[in-house]
Amino acid sequence: MEGWKVAMSAVLLCTVPSFALSAQDYRAQALRILKTVPLIDGHNDIPDAIRERGGLDSVDFAVLQPKLMTDILKLRAGAVGGQFWAAYVPVTTMDSGPHPAVYALEQIDLIKRLCARYPRDLAMAYSAADVERNFTAGKISCLIGIEGGHAIENSLGTLRMFAALGVRYITLTHWRSLSWATASTDTARRGLSAFGREVVHEMNRLGVLVDLSHVNDGTMSDALHTAHAPVMFSHSSARALTHHARDVPDSILRLVPANGGIVMVNFNPGFVSEGVRVYEDSLEGRARALRASGTDSTALRDSLKAWHVRAPKARLQQVADHIDYLRRVVGVDHVGLGSDFDGITEVPVGLEDVSKFPDLIAELLKRGWTEQDVRKVAGTNVLRVLRDAERVAAAGNAKARRTDAQR
Numbered sequence: 001m002e003g004w005k006v007a008m009s010a011v012l013l014c015t016v017p018s019f020a021l022s023a024q025d026y027r028a029q030a031l032r033i034l035k036t037v038p039l040i041d042g043h044n045d046i047p048d049a050i051r052e053r054g055g056l057d058s059v060d061f062a063v064l065q066p067k068l069m070t071d072i073l074k075l076r077a078g079a080v081g082g083q084f085w086a087a088y089v090p091v092t093t094m095d096s097g098p099h100p101a102v103y104a105l106e107q108i109d110l111i112k113r114l115c116a117r118y119p120r121d122l123a124m125a126y127s128a129a130d131v132e133r134n135f136t137a138g139k140i141s142c143l144i145g146i147e148g149g150h151a152i153e154n155s156l157g158t159l160r161m162f163a164a165l166g167v168r169y170i171t172l173t174h175w176r177s178l179s180w181a182t183a184s185t186d187t188a189r190r191g192l193s194a195f196g197r198e199v200v201h202e203m204n205r206l207g208v209l210v211d212l213s214h215v216n217d218g219t220m221s222d223a224l225h226t227a228h229a230p231v232m233f234s235h236s237s238a239r240a241l242t243h244h245a246r247d248v249p250d251s252i253l254r255l256v257p258a259n260g261g262i263v264m265v266n267f268n269p270g271f272v273s274e275g276v277r278v279y280e281d282s283l284e285g286r287a288r289a290l291r292a293s294g295t296d297s298t299a300l301r302d303s304l305k306a307w308h309v310r311a312p313k314a315r316l317q318q319v320a321d322h323i324d325y326l327r328r329v330v331g332v333d334h335v336g337l338g339s340d341f342d343g344i345t346e347v348p349v350g351l352e353d354v355s356k357f358p359d360l361i362a363e364l365l366k367r368g369w370t371e372q373d374v375r376k377v378a379g380t381n382v383l384r385v386l387r388d389a390e391r392v393a394a395a396g397n398a399k400a401r402r403t404d405a406q407r
């Protein structure tokens with residue numbers, strides 16, 4: 001063997017194995033960290049996926065569910081410590097079918113029964129302290145968030161009853177605007193109405209987090225200027241990197257630190273990859289053109305399938321790019337994870353389901369993040385936000401009691 005080849009193989013022998021090992025090391029380090037801090041995800045749509053499959057009896061959550069992004073085995077493999085399960089309420093309930101409030105109640109019921117059915121692994125959590133207690137006991141916390149403010153049906157009494165059931169956040173809108181809050185699909189500047197501001201104040205008084213994912217920029221800004229407690233974006237990414245209306249623009253991000261809130265990064269490919277977003281936009285345009293030209297639905301479906309195969313893919317590293325970007329703009333104390341698993345149909349390569357969270361943490365460690373910063377993004381930030389909201393609620397109630405006593 002020639003001299004340079006010997007030298008070269010020596011270099012390869014030294015570098016290749018150590019590189020392969022280091023990737024494993026980051027994952028091992030991530031798993032070690034997640035034994036000491038509960039990883040809490042801001043948004044998972046498994047309750048609606050279970051409903052669509054016919055309810056709790058149709059899905060055994062304790063065995064591997066290859067068609068779902070979430071089950072107990074995957075949650076355990078992903079070292080998940082707490083999950084906000086979405087009590088998602090379709091906007092179509094505003095037109096027909098069960099009332100939005102009934103739909104929300106049924107989903108809250110489903111979440112509680114899901115949690116009760118697997119007591120070895122899951123436990124309900126209604127406060128930050130509950131999450132920490134469950135984590136120490138080796139259980140995954142189940143937290144409830146309602147997705148869609150139409151669930152309260154313009155009634156503060158209904159809002160109070162949802163809070164009494166243990167709901168810890170309400171996403172003010174879904175895809176359609178309400179009379180009191182404007183959705184991201186609305187380009188008009190309208191934000192919160194006077195009643196919308198009342199809803200925000202009442203949520204603050206109750207310790208229910210105001211979730212600004214899905215609302216438009218006007219509502220985001222109004223809510224941030226109205227709230228007395230930290231707000232959250234339970235599943236939104238950074239618009240500076242991906243120009244999607246569901247993501248948060250810099251002008252809003254800059255308001256978050258003073259509010260003390262949190263932006264929890266969504267993994268939806270169209271929200272984290274500009275290439276995917278542009279492609280998805282163009283697909284919609286092409287589908288519209290075909291429909292307008294009278295193409296029948298089978299031909300349309302086939303065309304969409306063919307286009308879909310050619311679609312660009314988002315990657316785990318792009319989700320990490322959003323987390324890195326948010327850290328730079330809002331600061332590391334205001335960033336979290338809000339996967340949207342089982343609410344999205346496509347996933348980034350490397351982040352296919354809830355078992356992959358440690359890979360994302362490993363990527364941050366590989367980028368030079370400290371263990372302390374990783375712990376914040378994984379869980380301690382959202383625990384602080386929950387605790388701050390609980391403190392605001394307690395202080396407000398104490399003040400109300402004092403005022404009553406003076407009367």
Ligand SMILES: [Zn+2]
Nearest residue numbers: 147214235343
């Ligand atoms: Zn959503």
